[in-house]
Amino acid sequence: MTSPALIACSHGTRSAQGRATVAAIRAGLAEALPGVRVEEAYVDVEQPEVADVVARLAADGPAVLVPLLLATGFHTKVDIARAAAPFENVVVAEPMGPHDLLIEALLGRLADLPEGDSGRRPGDHVVLAAAGSSDPAAAVATRRMRALLEDELPVPVSVGYGAGASPSIPEAVAAARAAGADRVIAASYVLAPGHFAGLVAAAGADQVTAPLGTHPAVIDVLLERYVRAAARPAAGRGAGQLSSAATA
CATH class of the missing domain: 3.40.50.1400 (Rossmann fold)
Structure with missing residues (x-):
C-alpha cells in the first residue's frame, strides 16, 4: 500500500x-x-x-x-x-x-550560543519569543511551551510575542530586566529566518538564539x-x- x-x-x-x-x-x-x-x-x-x-x-x-x-x-x-x-x-x-521535542530544539539553540551556559547562569532570564496570534488557543499553546522550557532550566522563563498578543517581545525583555535579570536571552520560537525572526533579533535581548530551523x-x-x-x-x-x- x-x-x-x-x-x-x-x-x-x-x-x-x-x-x-x-x-x-x-x-x-x-x-x-x-x-x-x-x-x-x-x-x-x-x-x-x-x-x-x-x-x-x-x-x-x-x-x-x-x-x-x-x-x-x-x-x-x-x-x-x-x-x-x-x-x-x-x-x-x-x-x-506544543511538543516536548520542540523543547529539545530550543535547548539545542540555547546551547549553540557563544556562551554555552546561556539560560543556565544565575541572573539569566529567558524570554520565549513567539510569533504570536490573535487566536487565544495559540497563546495557550505558547504558554504550555514556556512551562515545559522552564521545567528544563534553572532560571525564569517568560513569553513575548511578535504580534497578535501581549506582552510584545521588547516588553518581555524590558520586564525581565526590571525584575533584576543580569542577562536576558531571547529564545527564538520561530521556525525559520524571516519577518518574525527579525523582530526577535531587534527586541533588545543580550543574546538571541537562531530559529529552530x-x-x-x-x-x-x-x-x-x-x-x-x-x-x-x-x-x-x-x-x-x-x-x-x-x-x-
Whole structure:
C-alpha cells in the first residue's frame, strides 16, 4: 500500500534564507520518508497556494497536510482546514507545537550560543519569543511551551510575542530586566529566518538564539505528526480534524 503524500505547508516568507531553511526541512522529511511524495505549499507570500496543492494531490490519492506552523491559529483553522475540506482522502495533521521535542530544539539553540551556559547562569532570564496570534488557543499553546522550557532550566522563563498578543517581545525583555535579570536571552520560537525572526533579533535581548530551523528534533516532530495523521481511522480522517493543543 502506498503511503499518503506529505504536503508540507508553511507560512511563506520573502527571506531567501528563510526559504532555504524551509526547503531544507522538506528535504529532511523526504530523506526520512523514502518513497513518500513530499510537496511544498504555503498559506501566504509564496506559491503554490495550499488549496491548489491539495486539490492536485487529492486527485492522485491520499495525502496528509502537515502544517509547518508552531501553533494553531487562523492559518490552521481557516486556510489549511478550508483547503482540505472538499477531500475525504486528505487528512490534516496537528500543528507542530506544543511538543516536548520542540523543547529539545530550543535547548539545542540555547546551547549553540557563544556562551554555552546561556539560560543556565544565575541572573539569566529567558524570554520565549513567539510569533504570536490573535487566536487565544495559540497563546495557550505558547504558554504550555514556556512551562515545559522552564521545567528544563534553572532560571525564569517568560513569553513575548511578535504580534497578535501581549506582552510584545521588547516588553518581555524590558520586564525581565526590571525584575533584576543580569542577562536576558531571547529564545527564538520561530521556525525559520524571516519577518518574525527579525523582530526577535531587534527586541533588545543580550543574546538571541537562531530559529529552530533544521534541528533534528524539528524533523522528528513533523515526522510524528505525519505518521499519526496517516494512521488515523477512516472515520477520523475528515477535513480539518485539528487538535489545537496536543502534546506528545
